[in-house]
Each structure stands twice: as structure tokens, then as C-alpha cells.
Amino acid sequence: MKVLGLHINCEVWWVYRKGPFRIVAINLGSTSTKIAIYEDETPLYEGVKRHSYEELAKVGQNINEQHIFRYLHVRELLTTSGVDLSNLSAVVARGGLFKPVEGGVYLVNERVLQDAIVGVQGNHISNVAVLVAKDIAERYGVPCFFVDPPCVDELEPIARFSGVPELPRTSIFHALNLRAVARRVAKDKNTSVEYLNLILAHLGGGISVAASRAGRFIDVTNALEEGPFSPERAGSVPVLKLVELCYSGRFTKEEIKQRLVGKGGLVAYLGTNDISEVEKRALSGDGEAELILKAMAYQIAKEIGSMSCALSGKVDYIVLTGGIAHSTLVTASIIERVQWIAETLVYPGEEELRALVEGALRVLRGEETPKLYE
Numbered sequence: 296m297k298v299l300g301l302h303i304n305c306e307v308w309w310v311y312r313k314g315p316f317r318i319v320a321i322n323l324g325s326t327s328t329k330i331a332i333y334e335d336e337t338p339l340y341e342g343v344k345r346h347s348y349e350e351l352a353k354v355g356q357n358i359n360e361q362h363i364f365r366y367l368h369v370r371e372l373l374t375t376s377g378v379d380l381s382n383l384s385a386v387v388a389r390g391g392l393f394k395p396v397e398g399g400v401y402l403v404n405e406r407v408l409q410d411a412i413v414g415v416q417g418n419h420i421s422n423v424a425v426l427v428a429k430d431i432a433e434r435y436g437v438p439c440f441f442v443d444p445p446c447v448d449e450l451e452p453i454a455r456f457s458g459v460p461e462l463p464r465t466s467i468f469h470a471l472n473l474r475a476v477a478r479r480v481a482k483d484k485n486t487s488v489e490y491l492n493l494i495l496a497h498l499g500g501g502i503s504v505a506a507s508r509a510g511r512f513i514d515v516t517n518a519l520e521e522g523p524f525s526p527e528r529a530g531s532v533p534v535l536k537l538v539e540l541c542y543s544g545r546f547t548k549e550e551i552k553q554r555l556v557g558k559g560g561l562v563a564y565l566g567t568n569d570i571s572e573v574e575k576r577a578l579s580g581d582g583e584a585e586l587i588l589k590a591m592a593y594q595i596a597k598e599i600g601s602m603s604c605a606l607s608g609k610v611d612y613i614v615l616t617g618g619i620a621h622s623t624l625v626t627a628s629i630i631e632r633v634q635w636i637a638e639t640l641v642y643p644g645e646e647e648l649r650a651l652v653e654g655a656l657r658v659l660r661g662e663e664t665p666k667l668y669e
């Protein structure tokens with residue numbers, strides 16, 4: 296039943312309805328396609344497709360090809376779900392590398408779609424997520440949102456310096472999951488994020504480590520170009536050697552970029568982005584696999600140490616989350632090195648699909664006004 300019409304910034308007519316609300320959430324990660332269908336807070340379906348390095352390499356970097364590839368996977372998961380979508384209320388996606396924004400729920404508008412295609416802060420599969428979400432939303436004639444995108448920027452001024460004025464540090468991280476997990480930690484500890492100082496590490500296809508002071512991400516390792524190497528990324532590298540490589544004539548600009556993001560990290564060392572496979576190899580006596588997995592854990596621990604300084608040593612908890620947090624070999628290796636800082640809590644997997652749905656529900660119920668991306 297329609298109860299209220301509201302005009303937002305002359306851009307869209309919004310109509311609040313009474314629930315229940317059926318919502319499709321789409322989360323595209325560098326190594327996975329995840330979707331969920333919820334009826335209010337109740338999950339009706341959750342589906343994931345994991346993409347091997349070989350499969351992704353065939354698709355390439357072109358945004359149109361990535362768009363088609365991921366769209367087809369999302370459609371297949373929706374069909375597999377068997378859930379009736381004729382009464383769909385909204386589609387919500389993980390946002391991408393748009394301009395720096397504050398956290399919150401945003402309406403997917405033309406400007407977002409344009410910036411997703413251009414990749415104003417870089418090329419990442421989360422840019423494609425809003426394109427796919429908009430396709431699905433248009434098909435069912437429902438609104439489309441994104442929530443806490445990776446370009447959420449709450450860095451303190453002091454955290455923005457790199458040492459090269461032309462190259463300021465920027466905030467690109469797993470904002471959606473880390474904010475949701477921070478809320479969960481607060482709930483589990485009977486407090487609120489405003490009373491907590493946390494170091495949170497999202498360990499996925501990309502890795503980010505963030506310092507959260509009273510609910511604000513005052514410093515983060517940029518998941519695309521800083522910090523630890525990850526299943527598919529190089530992270531920080533020796534910079535002068537990188538310059539030499541760029542000018543060696545051996546690689547095109549695109550090839551160099553792919554060595555850093557997509558074909559870096561575990562893919563470069565071991566030819567796979569699959570931690571379970573590397574873990575199996577390590578446990579069955581492959582010394583190289585074990586050393587490289589431990590080197591990744593070592594680098595993550597060092598980054599956590601660095602964030603403890605951002606918080607002046609006042610750290611309530613260290614929190615490990617993301618797909619790799621399922622690996623006890625990795626988490627034990629990290630905890631061994633950081634236990635002197637604070638207690639470590641492990642929340643394997645991520646809260647992203649639920650966090651997306653909760654954001655959309657707040658808007659559909661009229662509890663929050665969606666922000667407009669300008």
C-alpha cells in the first residue's frame with residue numbers, strides 16, 4: 296500500500312510502501328560473485344560463484360566484457376534461487392571506486408553509472424556491480440541503491456601524506472564489510488562503535504586494514520595499492536624497482552597494472568587465488584606454499600602494528616574478517632605476531648550481503664533518506 300510520496304532534490308519521485316520488502320543484493324568481489332534475496336530481514340536465498348584466476352584472465356579488464364560476464368552469473372544465481380521476483384521491492388549493490396564520499400545508502404543515478412564506467416578512482420569489479428544491479432532493477436521496475444562503497448573516505452588529514460605531493464594517499468577499502476563487522480563487534484561486546492577503537496582487517500581477494508576510532512575510519516591501507524600482498528594483488532612494493540620495471544620496455548602500462556592488481560600476490564607466486572588450495576599444498580609439505588602464505592600473514596600483522604600507531608596504542612580489539620579468515624593457518628600466524636597489541640576476534644566471511652539489505656530496508660521503510668551522488 297502506498298503511504299507517502301517524497302521528492303528528492305528534483306531527481307526522483309520516491310514512494311514509501313508498507314512491507315514486506317523483497318530485496319536482491321549483489322556483491323561482486325575480485326574472486327567471487329555473491330547474491331542474496333531477502334524478504335525483510337529473512338534470507339530466502341544466498342548464492343556464490345567463485346572465479347578462478349584462469350576464468351577471470353579469459354574475461355580480461357574491459358568493463359563491457361566484465362559487465363556481461365558478471366551479469367550472466369548473477370542471472371544464473373537468480374534463476375537457481377527459484378525465488379519469485381515478481382513482487383521485488385529493490386536491488387542493492389556494493390558501490391565502486393567513485394569519487395570520495397561519506398558512508399551511507401545512495402541511489403544509483405546516471406552520475407554513478409557514468410563514474411562507474413570511467414572508474415574515477417580506478418578499475419575494480421565493484422564498479423561493475425552497480426551496472427549489473429541497475430540492469431536487474433530496470434528489468435523489474437524497482438529502485439536501485441548502493442551502500443558504504445569502497446570509496447568511503449574518513450581519513451584524518453595527517454594520514455593523507457605519502458611523501459610525494461603529487462601522490463596523496465586515498466581511502467579505498469572494504470568499507471561495507473568493515474563497518475558492518477564493527478557494528479557486530481560492538482553488539483557482541485554490549486557496547487556501541489562510538490565507544491570502541493578497533494583495528495579491522497578484511498582478508499579477501501584484496502586486503503585492507505583499517506583503524507576505526509569511535510566509528511570513523513581515520514586511516515586505512517588502500518586495498519588496491521598499499522599494504523600486504525593479497526591473493527591477487529601486490530600491495531606495497533619497492534618503489535624504485537617498480538619504476539625500473541615500468542621503463543624496462545618489457546611490459547605495457549596495462550601489463551604492469553595487472554602485475555600489481557589481478558595477477559599479483561599469490562597468483563604471481565603460486566598461480567592461484569584460492570587460499571584453500573594453497574593451504575592444502577602447505578599442509579601436504581609444499582614448503583614454498585607454506586612460506587608464501589606465512590609471508591602474507593606476516594605482512595598483514597605488520598600493517599596491524601602500523602594501525603596501532605594510528606590509534607596511539609589505544610586499541611580495544613583487532614578484528615580479522617573476509618574469506619581468508621576461514622583459514623586457521625593464516626589467522627594463527629597473524630595472531631601470534633599481534634597478540635601483544637590487543638585481543639583478536641575472528642569473524643570469517645563477510646556481512647556484506649546482509650549489510651546491503653539492511654541499508655535498502657532503512658530507506659524503503661523511510662528510516663533513512665538515500666543520499667544523492669553528485
Ligand SMILES: Nc1ncnc2c1ncn2[C@@H]1O[C@H](COP(=O)(O)OP(=O)(O)O)[C@@H](O)[C@H]1O
Pocket residue numbers: 323324325326327498499500501526568569570571617618619620621622644645
Ligand atoms: N573456507 C575458506 N577457507 C580458506 N580460504 C577461503 C575460504 N573461503 C574463501 N576463502 C578465500 O578467501 C578469498 C576470497 O575472500 P572473499 O572475502 O570472498 O573475497 P572477494 O569478495 O574479494 O572475492 C579467496 O582467496 C578464497 O580462496
Ligand SMILES: CCCC(=O)OP(=O)(O)O
Pocket residue numbers: 323324325326419421445467468469499500501502518519
Ligand atoms: C577496491 C577495494 C575493495 C576490494 O578490494 O574488494 P575485493 O577484495 O572484493 O576485490
